[in-house]
Amino acid sequence: MPRAVREQQMLDAAVAGFARHGYQAASMDDIAEAAGVSKPLVYLYLKSKEELFSSCIRREGDSLHEAVRLGAGVSGPADQQLWNGLRAFFAHTSAHPDGWAVLSRARTQGEPFASMVASLRTRLTDLVTELLAQAAQDAGCDEELADREVSGLAHALVGAAESLAGWSNSRQEDRPSAKETAAVLMNFSWTGLGALVKGERWRPTR
């Protein structure tokens, strides 16, 4: 069996093991057994537990980012692109709950893992910022919104998406589909942003 195939099998087993037990508690013995290989072979290919976990974060993060990029990349109006990107995001986190669990857990495991997840987050935020800026421009809104407010909105949206992915995956029953979760966030953000670019603002009544 080619090395590349073996490595993917090891990573599959590792993602499942880390998702289930966390970085500290996951056992290299169990991961090797689940991958159907010897433990020395895991160390030969992936070097160390830290390297193995890093490889899992890299693979799952790249896969998620690529899914969102492709989803949002279909040409169309910016709101449609955002909708497609959000659907792709939640479809991916829902179809790969172990991958999402690894990324969420990685963030809480100190360095170098936290920085890898932070970099994924920056890539996703940049993508959303572009879409929102385009949408604001399409709607002919003023320069000011297109700068600072768009940056804030993009951070809000990415934080909200991460939070919703965890919420959706953690529901035992009545679990929403990726489309439903994307619709919660789209309604939450787009109707708000739609009003914003039209110059409507929420105002305290007193």
Added chain:
Amino acid sequence: MPRAVREQQMLDAAVAGFARHGYQAASMDDIAEAAGVSKPLVYLYLKSKEELFSSCIRREGDSLHEAVRLGAGVSGPADQQLWNGLRAFFAHTSAHPDGWAVLSRARTQGEPFASMVASLRTRLTDLVTELLAQAAQDAGCDEELADREVSGLAHALVGAAESLAGWSNSRQEDRPSAKETAAVLMNFSWTGLGALVKGERWRPTR
């Protein structure tokens, strides 16, 4: 000097030290020196570095939660309560950047710290869920929104707020005030929620 006062001084120095250097790199020597006490006294009062960090998380988390609870607790319409709660949240994270940095970093430092932050997050989400459910009820919206969608929206809002606090505190120049940051999120969420409870939905154009 009473022990309680000394302890608060140690915690002040520890929060600053952990915020600046992180949990691993922060030095107990530096913390003791900044607090103007001997290192053995820090260990006598706070037991260990882990206990000291836990005490910092507890103090900063309780302080933030209390600020939001008081802010949101002023009686009035639910949107006004949410607005007050958000302003209190961003006023606190902005006035206590070291405290917020400790809470954000704690989440990435493994157990038992990650669980302490998760519990703070649950308390904040419960508070927001109550406000949104009340708002949905006030607006006479149907049962379904008042259950699942409100729970999703609350998670989205809390995730967005965390993300915005980091964004706001990290801006080197042109840093938004707590009120401005709260307004970004309020416009993002309330205009959206306002439309939602009126039965308006975002729909793909194709």
